[in-house]
């Protein structure tokens with residue numbers, strides 16, 4: 001059988017053509033900031049000669065590979081991999097390793113690695129990741145498919161796992177554009193470099209029966225940590241706050257996960273004309289700081305939806321601590337398909353979430369469905385600027401594959417198409433530059449606060465923050481605020 005696939009830009013496909021169930025068990029992508037796997041990665045890198053590794057995990061995947069009822073964990077991490085041939089530094093690495101219970105002990109064994117102990121001025125390093133976990137030969141045990149990406153190409157390999165014994169059985173590689181081939185009429189494998197630079201409308205990642213990381217999984221894996229509630233409380237205590245008497249403002253350094261923090265939310269509440277008793281929807285509510293602030297200030301009820309399950313749980317826990325659980329609710333759902341009835345809300349907003357959502361038209365259409373006629377809707381978002389490609393990592397995406405930026409002009413076209421009349425639109429890019437300059441000064445002070453976005457994003461947040469200052473300074477990004485009303 002020959003299957004031909006059209007490859008839209010930005011997609012990766014791994015398919016198995018056979019009579020058996022290729023994904024007998026579905027891999028589960030979990031948070032990349034979990035302490036246990038960060039420690040396992042540090043130990044692994046130290047064992048391989050990197051004395052003081054900077055830990056940056058990209059994937060933590062749970063999967064019962066051999067069907068014995070016990071999950072294995074596949075962990076990927078990269079420091080400075082996949083870029084141009086501008087040189088390799090000691091301590092740069094990329095790896096995929098397996099954590100497996102053997103004889104009552106968890107063992108770590110490498111699947112693929114690219115580790116650098118010495119500087120190599122004209123060399124490059126790989127970015128190694130898992131692209132699928134599937135049963136390729138129908139024997140009930142699943143194989144691991146890895147990609148090794150470098151600045152002008154990618155190779156995709158299939159590896160068998162037998163206990164701790166890992167063997168590469170197939171590899172396909174190509175230059176910058178991807179390729180395909182067929183093995184014994186059983187395997188069709190196509191790979192394209194995931195270089196989706198966002199205009200925001202046409203890109204999406206796909207999930208093949210859950211075996212390839214979907215966009216939803218990629219996004220929530222980026223944000224989740226596994227132990228965020230406790231980490232926030234620990235950081236608050238380290239900053240000298242009484243965690244039994246928390247105030248809304250105590251939490252703002254972490255739960256106002258948008259440029260301008262508390263003040264930006266105050267402005268949005270005013271723009272929306274919120275008043276007591278109103279029902280408000282927050283599309284992409286994160287840790288719920290905006291919802292709590294607006295519910296408390298305007299005596300309204302805010303319902304948030306967010307893709308990251310852990311954020312919804314932590315948002316609920318924080319609302320409980322602040323006595324706001326009666327005026328806020330947090331639902332684990334995609335903002336494109338919320339669990340609410342038509343015209344259930346008086347007002348709504350989306351704040352710094354749409355950068356992860358390729359289907360902006362769908363997002364605005366869902367907002368229009370949820371609002372009563374005359375209901376106000378605010379978009380406070382990061383947009384594509386005019387100054388060229390965005391530099392990653394950014395706080396919403398470690399690479400372009402999960403980033404979908406529209407321009408302000410595109411947003412202003414799409415909102416009326418969804419049924420909104422635009423009442424005001426402002427470019428706040430100058431404010432964004434000032435905000436990131438102030439953050440840089442705060443973090444380089446004598447005692448930088450423990451509470452901040454690094455609690456959820458890890459040490460890579462420093463690089464994200466620096467990139468954001470550059471992205472806004474060089475007009476690669478723009479900050480926009482739009483207020484509109486449902487017709």
Ligand SMILES: C[S@@+](CC[C@H](N)C(=O)[O-])C[C@H]1O[C@@H](n2cnc3c(N)ncnc32)[C@H](O)[C@@H]1O
Pocket residue numbers: 219220223255256257258283284285286287288289290305306307308311333334335336350351352353354356357395396
């Ligand atoms: C940068 S945070 C902003 C959170 C919050 N709006 C705030 O300003 O504090 C982005 C949030 O958008 C959420 N998100 C991304 N894509 C989403 C989607 N399709 N549906 C719902 N939430 C989404 C993420 O899980 C994350 O919590």
